[in-house]
Amino acid sequence: MATRRKILVIDDEAEICDMTKLLLERAGHEVVCANNGRIAIRLLSEQPFELVITDMLMPDRDGLEVMADLRRNHPAVRIIASSGGGRISSDSYLHIARKSGAHALLPKPFTLKELLASIEAAFEAPSPVVQPAA
Numbered sequence: 001m002a003t004r005r006k007i008l009v010i011d012d013e014a015e016i017c018d019m020t021k022l023l024l025e026r027a028g029h030e031v032v033c034a035n036n037g038r039i040a041i042r043l044l045s046e047q048p049f050e051l052v053i054t055d056m057l058m059p060d061r062d063g064l065e066v067m068a069d070l071r072r073n074h075p076a077v078r079i080i081a082s083s084g085g086g087r088i089s090s091d092s093y094l095h096i097a098r099k100s101g102a103h104a105l106l107p108k109p110f111t112l113k114e115l116l117a118s119i120e121a122a123f124e125a126p127s128p129v130v131q132p133a134a
Contacts, residue, residue, distance in 0.1 A: 005119065009033045
């Protein structure tokens with residue numbers, strides 16, 4: 001079995017959070033869900049996580065805001081950015097996430113195989129060098 005990880009899943013769609021949690025727990029991971037970025041930031045201050053899987057488009061702090069907080073306050077945490085798109089394509093959101101410090105990308109919808117591969121990729125990836133905003 002792969003290494004057991006403590007993972008925070010952030011998604012404002014309850015079905016996606018629940019399904020991702022179920023899949024990851026069946027794969028042997030410990031998983032906590034948050035339905036918005038504000039709750040996620042609070043959870044991150046209360047307990048340690050090795051990995052965060054964050055949706056990019058959410059109310060109450062989007063994925064980029066969560067990633068900025070992670071880079072500032074929890075730099076060791078690995079980040080997977082996930083998106084199904086919105087007003088622009090999911091590829092565009094994920095490209096922005098990569099430039100903002102995501103270790104791996106996970107387009108929606110995703111399979112269990114893609115989910116597990118993104119976790120492995122996040123831990124194999126070097127920590128990105130993020131340019132500070134001017």
